[in-house]
Amino acid sequence: MHLDRYVNTFGRHLKARFGQRVRKLSLHAGFTCPNRDGTLGRGGCTFCSVRSFNAGDARLPVREQLAARRKELKRASRYIAYFQAYTSTYAEVEELRRLYAEATREDDVVGLCVGTRPDCVPDAVLELLAEYRQRGYEVWLELGLQSAHDETLRLINRGHGFADYADAVMRAHDHGVPVCTHLILGLPGESAEMCRETHARVLELGVEGLKLHPLMIVKGSRMAAAYAHSELLPALLDDYAATAAELIRRTPADVVFHRVTATAREPTLIAPQWCHTSWPAIHAICADLMQNGIQGSSLRQ
Numbered sequence: 593m594h595l596d597r598y599v600n601t602f603g604r605h606l607k608a609r610f611g612q613r614v615r616k617l618s619l620h621a622g623f624t625c626p627n628r629d630g631t632l633g634r635g636g637c638t639f640c641s642v643r644s645f646n647a648g649d650a651r652l653p654v655r656e657q658l659a660a661r662r663k664e665l666k667r668a669s670r671y672i673a674y675f676q677a678y679t680s681t682y683a684e685v686e687e688l689r690r691l692y693a694e695a696t697r698e699d700d701v702v703g704l705c706v707g708t709r710p711d712c713v714p715d716a717v718l719e720l721l722a723e724y725r726q727r728g729y730e731v732w733l734e735l736g737l738q739s740a741h742d743e744t745l746r747l748i749n750r751g752h753g754f755a756d757y758a759d760a761v762m763r764a765h766d767h768g769v770p771v772c773t774h775l776i777l778g779l780p781g782e783s784a785e786m787c788r789e790t791h792a793r794v795l796e797l798g799v800e801g802l803k804l805h806p807l808m809i810v811k812g813s814r815m816a817a818a819y820a821h822s823e824l825l826p827a828l829l830d831d832y833a834a835t836a837a838e839l840i841r842r843t844p845a846d847v848v849f850h851r852v853t854a855t856a857r858e859p860t861l862i863a864p865q866w867c868h869t870s871w872p873a874i875h876a877i878c879a880d881l882m883q884n885g886i887q888g889s890s891l892r893q
């Protein structure tokens with residue numbers, strides 16, 4: 593099944609803009625996270641594990657990481673440099689300027705995606721991203737929100753509230769920088785209705801992109817300990833697919849889905865087992881969308 597038929601995917605968006613396949617190259621710029629180093633908190637978000645980030649990469653210059661990733665991804669000739677690991681704006685802006693310049697030195701890099709926390713986006717960073725946008729690059733600020741419910745954010749030790757997210761989005765938009773918001777479906781204590789409320793609040797504020805993730809239990813996270821003590825149940829594929837498909841139907845057609853599910857590699861993933869690859873979730877979401885309506889269809893009723 594082809595997700596592009598039902599969803600405005602990032603791949604579809606990039607192909608429409610650049611006329612060819614464009615792939616994201618994940619980078620680790622050696623940043624850490626203020627929710628781990630004690631600046632905002634310690635221990636990090638309860639679902640997060642540093643093992644998910646390839647620490648070996650952090651020792652390599654960005655241009656070498658890009659070269660290695662290019663070799664892995666054969667079927668593309670244009671790329672987006674994706675600063676993904678940890679909090680990718682957690683540095684002085686001059687350091688970010690140097691890294692972005694290094695990442696875009698080759699002509700085949702046509703864009704920048706920068707993943708970060710909502711409370712780590714000073715105006716100086718937005719001005720820098722806006723400069724790249726004005727120069728014609730595809731630019732996205734990826735904000736981890738996960739839930740719009742402050743009680744859930746406290747429970748998972750995010751160290752920020754919805755108000756921080758709203759402030760970051762409004763300032764990003766003031767600078768003309770598109771935002772892709774990350775949401776986790778199935779957080780502890782959250783119902784499908786709470787996921788719908790989060791999604792509605794994000795859309796109400798305005799967003800250009802979304803990433804949907806199932807809750808994954810990964811080794812080294814605080815949730816892994818809770819799971820070992822049977823305090824957490826793994827997400828069920830059918831529940832995840834039904835909620836994700838419903839949110840997609842409630843999303844305007846011009847919002848870009850950068851992802852509708854997520855995976856974790858062996859040996860990091862503990863549960864659910866269907867997150868070893870993206871195909872079970874994509875297949876189930878496509879089947880639901882085919883039967884019940886495509887992206888945006890619920891808004892037309």
Ligand code: SF4
Pocket residue numbers: 625626627628635636637640641677678679709736750
């Ligand atoms: S999920 Fe992001 S903000 Fe939370 S601890 Fe991990 S790197 Fe830090």
